[in-house]
Amino acid sequence: MTNAVISASAIDLHGISRAAFDLIVAAELTSEAWYSKHLSGPTWPGEQSGVTGGVGYDFGTQTRAQILADWSGKIPDVMVKALAKCAGIRGQAAASLARKLRGVVDIPWDVAREVFSNHDIPRYLAICRRLLPGFDELSPDCKGVILSIAFNRDACGFNKPGPRWTEMRQIKAAIGSGEFAKIPGLIRSMKRLWPDSRGLRLRRDDEAALFEHGLATSHPQEHAKLATTPAPVDPDVVAHVQARLRELGYYDVGQVDGEQSPQGRTEGMVLAYRNARGLPLTPAIDDQLIAELGKPQAPRQVAETRAAATVEDLRDEGSQTIALTDRAKGWAGKIFGGSSGLGTAGALAWVTDRATQVSAAKEAVGGLGLTPGAVQAIAIGVAALVVVAGVGVLVWFVADTLEQRRLADYRAGKHA
Incomplete structure (x- = not known):
């Protein structure tokens, strides 16, 4: 096994800022003392996670070959072989496996950071570049924030359907269009997903603040727009409106995905419904619209010709x-x-x-x-x-x- 101890100055950031690197490490591990006492062995974060170690490294989402490539020579071979058996195992099976590996695997703090720096960061940056057109236009702070979200939530979420991934899809769209000022609000909007997890809500706030800092230092024109950029509509509310409109026969609202694109299908059906009910003709989803949708009413009639x-x-x-x-x-x-x-x-x-x-x-x-x-x-x-x-x-x-x-x-x- 080689000596994997690295100093703070030797960490390769691969184009993200040191502030972003520290944010991710702190969010995943809290501190070196806490990590050494509680997290150096295998853990299971819950739900569909796999056995996890190092800086949020989910062995269940990796292949055996990838685990061997990332960890060989950094910890004893017996530990590497034990962790390789975790490949593809997630959920309750991973919880049982994590308990069995306690006392067998122990990953030092510096090794955890070294693998994150030299393996996870390059891999996730490559994924972000592939999934997010315009990603390289972002500043180091902003790149690091997007990487943090991809690392924590699943990079595929930028393309996944459904209300749970609405903000990630909209972040992708904002990066592609250069509308960076929209992104801090979308990051904060994700907090709705974790009402019982203070740690994840704080992480989203820290990410949004660092993204705003990146705008101030490298994208001043977008930073100037922050004060006038409206907060995004709660995707759960949008999904509720979409589902109710479909119940009432406004099928052209499209999928129930929690997303209201400007001049899109959802806005079109909101306007059609408002017109039919005598409400102000605005595509906004407000309390008046939600109250009207909640009233008992028959679905709209289909034209005879149709x-x-x-x-x-x-x-x-x-x-x-x-x-x-x-x-x-x-x-x-x-x-x-x-x-x-x-x-x-x-x-x-x-x-x-x-x-x-x-x-x-x-x-x-x-x-x-x-x-x-x-x-x-x-x-x-x-x-x-x-x-x-x-x-x-x-x-x-x-x-x-x-x-x-x-x-x-x-x-x-x-x-x-």
Whole structure:
């Protein structure tokens, strides 16, 4: 094993600030004294976490090869081998494994920081660069904050659907558009997710404050906008409004994801609902809107022309779904020699006809006086052609099912 002890000045920050590095280490480990007493052995943070050690290193989310690459030569081999067995194990199984490894694994403070500096930071920076267009335009403080969030929450959250990940998706959008002033408010908004975890709420506040410091030192124009940038709407409230609008027949509100994009589908349906109920025409989600949504009311009626729509109507409107099913049916028709208007009865007749043709072909070949092997080879070839054509029938039926489902949704008022 090599000597992994490093001094504070020897830490490679890889482009983030020392303040960001210290923030993450403090949030994950508190202090060297606390770490040495309580966290140098394997722990289990809870829920779907894996066995965790060092600076928040979740062995359950890593592969065995990655664990060996990160820890070999830094702690005794027996410890590395024990930790490698934690790869892919999460949840309650990880909790049991963490208890078994106490007394077997002990990671010194300096080794924990060295692995974080030379392995975790470069890996997460690479992930952030891949997932977040514009990431390298951020200052070292701001980069470090985004890395802290990715490290703590799961970098994939920048792309995950649903209200739980709304702020992370919006942070990604703000980085891409250069609207950095929006980001501190979004970081603080995440505190809603941990009402019972004071430590995580404090971490989000510290991250937001450091991001603002990064704006002041490196992005003064964005820093000047902080005072006039409105706080983001609570994603849980947005999700509630989206779900209620869908209940009332405003299906074009889109997914219940807790996100209200400017001039997006949610804003459009809020305006439509406000117009129908005689409320002020603003896309804002306020107390008046929420109170109105809470009143007993019947879903809005679907227009008669829409309720009686046909596939041809959707085709004329340029429906992408219908265009896709048309292409699939056309391809399937070429495969089995039918047309895009095959129909169930036609498909059954086609299958019967092909079976009769195969039987007749076998009888005709048998009368040619060929060897049994040649007859078998020809029969296999004919059967293969039938199988390929059968795939065409299957594709046609799948496309037809999608087409009918899309039509039913449209008639019910779902989707534009």
